[in-house]
Amino acid sequence: MVCPICGEGNACVNLGNKDVSRSCWCNDPSITFPEDLLAQIPLAQRRKACVCRSCALKHQENKQVK
Structure with missing residues (x-):
């Protein structure tokens, strides 16, 4: 399976x-x-594809920096 955000x-x-x-x-x-x-997942892939660990952690880090 691939991440719908980064494709990895x-x-x-x-x-x-x-x-x-x-x-x-x-x-x-x-x-x-x-x-x-x-919300960054394309509509057609929502509830059908999993975000990868890297994208999830990167998002968390960006939220903590702000």
Whole structure:
């Protein structure tokens, strides 16, 4: 799966065919997915594609700097 924001692999365990008993990186409570991040996903891909860890962390860092 690819990130709908940057186009890189999102390493999502939940949507892949990998071992679903493992927890995905996106379940880390220190990583947030605020509405303004999710709004960057193209409409056709919302609720169908996962943002990658890099984009989520970059968004968090940018919010903390402001």
